[in-house]
Amino acid sequence: MSSIRATVTASSCETRILVQDSIGDVLLARLGPLEFAHRYALRMLLEGIALWEQQTTDVVLYADDSFDWHRVGLFDALGVARETALLKVELAPVELRPGRRMTRLTGLGSFARERVQLRSGRM
DSSP: OOSEEEEEEEOSSOEEEEEEOSSBEEEEEEEOOGGGSOTTHHHHHHHHHHHHHTSOEEEEEEOOTTOOGGGGTSBOTTSOBOOOSSEEEEEOOOOOOOOOOOBOOOSSOOOHHHHHHHHTTOO
């Protein structure tokens, strides 16, 4: 299991990204909606983090059922994850479970849903 984990939450108005390592938060981002971003922007961002940390990054993606993850190059047309040497990708439903607290960066609002996904141990 990789020690770098990322959660990406896509909505019609924003994309939220939380990246954590074994110590705590590494990156918090609130970006525009993925539908207006370049097709490979998300994949390149996540691969860039993996290259920076020099290890595979586990990625959990979640959005409502209408979101097309295929469009951003992380899944094929059948909905199968396109894993690479740098990324291990998984789609996951939102599950709320209590967990332990880690060192956190602040300033971009609550990332509670993303933290729950990373704590769920799905990766």
